[in-house]
Amino acid sequence: MKDYLVKAFAFDGTVRIYSANTTNLVAHAQKIHDLWPTSAAAFGRLLTASVIMGAMYKGDQELTIRVEGDGPLGGMVATTNTFGEVRGYVGNNHVFLQYDSGKLNVGQAVGNGFIHVTKDLKVRDMFTSSAEIQTGEIAEDFAYYFTASEQIPSAVGLGVLVNDDNTIISSGGFILQVMPGCKSETIDKIEKALENIMPVSEMIKNDYTPEMIIESITKDDYKLLEHLELEYKCNCSREKFEKGLISLGVEELEKLKIDDDPVEAVCHFCNTKYNFTNDDLEKIIEEIK
Numbered sequence: 101m102k103d104y105l106v107k108a109f110a111f112d113g114t115v116r117i118y119s120a121n122t123t124n125l126v127a128h129a130q131k132i133h134d135l136w137p138t139s140a141a142a143f144g145r146l147l148t149a150s151v152i153m154g155a156m157y158k159g160d161q162e163l164t165i166r167v168e169g170d171g172p173l174g175g176m177v178a179t180t181n182t183f184g185e186v187r188g189y190v191g192n193n194h195v196f197l198q199y200d201s202g203k204l205n206v207g208q209a210v211g212n213g214f215i216h217v218t219k220d221l222k223v224r225d226m227f228t229s230s231a232e233i234q235t236g237e238i239a240e241d242f243a244y245y246f247t248a249s250e251q252i253p254s255a256v257g258l259g260v261l262v263n264d265d266n267t268i269i270s271s272g273g274f275i276l277q278v279m280p281g282c283k284s285e286t287i288d289k290i291e292k293a294l295e296n297i298m299p300v301s302e303m304i305k306n307d308y309t310p311e312m313i314i315e316s317i318t319k320d321d322y323k324l325l326e327h328l329e330l331e332y333k334c335n336c337s338r339e340k341f342e343k344g345l346i347s348l349g350v351e352e353l354e355k356l357k358i359d360d361d362p363v364e365a366v367c368h369f370c371n372t373k374y375n376f377t378n379d380d381l382e383k384i385i386e387e388i389k
Contacts, residue, residue, distance in 0.1 A: 103330040105155055105184065106310045110322035114282035115290070117317065118155060119274040119310035122148045125186065125332035126260060127268040132371050137262040139173060139195045141204045144260035145238035146176050147186050148273040151330050153217075154180035162220040167241075169233055171211025172197070179369075185333040187369040204262065210236030215245050239273070246277065253278040255294055259301030270304035274313055293317050334370035341365045341374045342384060350385055357381050 105120035126144035129135070135143060150165050157163070159182060167176045174191020197205040210233065218228040231245035239258040246254035255276040261269035278287065297303070297316050314322055344365070345353065356363050362375040376384075 101307075101309070104310065105152060105326075105328045105330055106314065106324055107155060107326040107328075108314050108318075108322040108324050110314070110318040111282065111286045111289075114279050114286060115276060115318075116279060117274060117276040117314055117322070118152045119272070119313040120148060120152055120330060121272045121304055121310055122151065122330060123268060123271045123304060125151070125330055126271040128332045129188070130262075130266060130268050133190060133193050135190065136194045136196045136266060138197045138204045138206060138209045139190050139193050140262050140266060140268065141260045142167075142173055142195075142206045142209055142238060143176055143188065143190050144268065144271045145206070145258040145273070146178050147188060147332070148258050148260075148271060149238065149242050149256065149275070150178035150180045150188070151184060151186040152273060152275050154182055154186065155184065155326070155328055157182050157219075157221075160222055164218045164220070166216045166218075167210060167213070167233070167238070168216065169211035169213035169236060171209050171236065173209040173211070175213075184328045184330040186330070187332060187334045189368045206238065207236035210238070212236070215241055217245065217249070242275070246275075255290065257294070257297075257300045259299050259304070261301040261305055270301050272300050272304040272310070272313070274300065274310075274317070276317065289319075290317065293319065334367060334372070336367040336370060336372055338374050341367075341376075345376065345381070345384055346388060350388055353381050353385050353388075 103122050103124045107118050109116055130140045162181045164179045172195050176190050178188035180186040195209045197209050199205050213233050214230050216230045218226055220226045229249040231248045233241050234244045239256045243254050243256040246252045258273035260271040263269055357378045362377045365374045
């Protein structure tokens with residue numbers, strides 16, 4: 101199944117809900133970042149929440165979401181846009197923590213700290229809002245963020261299942277937001293439904309589509325509005341790294357030329373490596389001059 105997201109209104113338009121399958125993009129992230137199970141579960145949840153949040157905006161707007169906790173994970177960053185594209189990185193790729201039950205202990209890996217959401221709305225300034233991490237399990241933390249920082253009562257479900265060999269079995273999530281005018285009995289229905297549904301990762305594992313996840317929450321009382329394909333996609337390029345080298349200035353570039361070995365630049369988001377030989381550096385220096 102391709103990764104994709106659907107947006108719907110439910111209960112006479114008083115609730116909006118986004119649901120996504122992100123198995124392939126999280127599997128790609130696991131592979132390129134060499135993530136161990138708990139790192140993969142935490143990062144996969146963040147990527148899923150981020151790409152869903154990106155779908156809440158329009159045009160060429162972008163979001164950067166930072167989870168800054170004091171746990172061994174060392175923090176995470178994800179950047180997404182309105183086109184279903186997301187990328188990111190983890191402070192410590194090799195974290196494997198479990199509860200006694202065998203469940204991955206994402207909360208301990210993340211630790212205490214804050215979620216920061218920076219919105220680049222393509223106007224003069226960017227806007228950053230923050231909320232304190234509640235459990236470190238990511239879903240609960242985003243639910244709190246929406247309620248505390250954006251004053252939108254929300255329910256968030258995120259899940260990633262990881263194989264013993266670190267590969268991804270399934271990944272997905274949903275974000276449900278209550279709109280003004282939502283009746284208390286509707287909220288009661290939603291709460292009961294959320295208490296009884298399977299974990300999101302189990303639903304995806306059992307071939308639930310994003311539409312089926314919405315059906316299980318709303319009991320078919322919804323209207324689909326949008327379908328968006330999702331992808332882990334980095335926008336790095338050799339040209340961008342060249343601009344970074346130019347910003348160092350002639351003096352620093354001359355120092356880099358002392359060794360015969362090429363200068364290697366590595367993208368944090370996708371681990372693509374770009375090599376610059378002394379000849380390349382000389383050309384850049386000539387351009388600056």
